[in-house]
Amino acid sequence: MIRHKIADMLTRGEVHDEVIARHLITVPEVRLTSDLRLATVYVIPLGGVDAAAVLAALDANKRYIRGEVARTINLKFAPDIRFRLDETFDEAARIERLLASPKVQRDIAKD
Numbered sequence: 001m002i003r004h005k006i007a008d009m010l011t012r013g014e015v016h017d018e019v020i021a022r023h024l025i026t027v028p029e030v031r032l033t034s035d036l037r038l039a040t041v042y043v044i045p046l047g048g049v050d051a052a053a054v055l056a057a058l059d060a061n062k063r064y065i066r067g068e069v070a071r072t073i074n075l076k077f078a079p080d081i082r083f084r085l086d087e088t089f090d091e092a093a094r095i096e097r098l099l100a101s102p103k104v105q106r107d108i109a110k111d
Helices: 002-012 051-060 062-072 088-100 102-110
Strands: 025-032 038-045 080-085
Touching: 002 025, 002 038, 002 062, 038 051, 051 062, 051 080, 062 080, 088 102
Parallel strands: 038 080
Antiparallel strands: 025 038
């Protein structure tokens, strides 16, 4: 629910920040601690462009985002939010490159 709310806010332009407005930001995952007090929001700007600037802008606006999440989602406590760059796409690309390498292809051909 938190992921959907934050993604919806970013899509609709509800976070009034120049940097955030210039980028399409994907929210692939949100991880909550077991006590639901901390939400780690993984984000990635389209193409990974200006990732540091986007993270800084999200951090600067996290108080507003947290307030909107708390207002919308019925939780006992509004979780503290921290933003992190999602690196799963980079990891998947690295694995694809490894699988396409000549050494791996040679090993596959032997079977």
